[in-house]
Amino acid sequence: MSDQKHEYQVDLDWKKGRIGTLSSPELDATIEVATPPQFDGGVEGIWSPEHLFVSSVSSCFMTTFVAIAEYSKLNFENLEVQATGKLSKQEGKFVVSEITLKPELTITDEKFAEKAKRIMEKAEEACLITRSIKTKINFEPKVTVGLLD
Known part of the structure; x- marks a missing residue:
């Protein structure tokens, strides 16, 4: 870019x-x-706008992860990201106070598990949407080893 x-x-x-x-x-x-x-x-x-807000964080993570994985030559089988936004009142006004991102990455070789987790963490930090908002992001990555059917 x-x-x-x-x-x-x-x-x-x-x-x-x-x-x-x-x-x-x-x-x-x-x-x-x-x-x-x-x-x-x-x-x-x-x-809703709330769904779109949460989905912008989730999809930004995905696109950033794929770019970094390609650059790092990390092969993966699948990536699924569950994202949940929490709406709460702060100072009497509703805000999306936190988003929990639970990406699950499937790889085929155990020896790349640590590399995969590092790339996931790097993607979360590099996501431009996440960097642009004040909402707290709870990041709970998971790496699974196996083949998809």
Whole structure:
């Protein structure tokens, strides 16, 4: 990545009530978004800003990990990341106070387990989204050795 500035345009089109659609001129897919059901007027079954916030941390970890793994020549079979955001009140206002990231990496050779864990930790530290937010990140990586079916 160069030292240039990058911009990412996202457009929102309000549909009705607490529901809108996110799009970008750079992307084909749209995402329906709404207030989460835990709040008045919230809607079940639709992505919320809170889901998108947590997913930005999770997906940033994944993309950063893959880049570092490729650079480090670490072969892996699979990566799954469970991410959970906790909403709480601070000074009387709701914030996403912490996110727990639980990545599970599957590799085929035990001798690379420590290297894999170090790369996972490096990716968590290097993720630009994580570095851009004040939310506490709880990081619980796991390396599994085996082959996928």
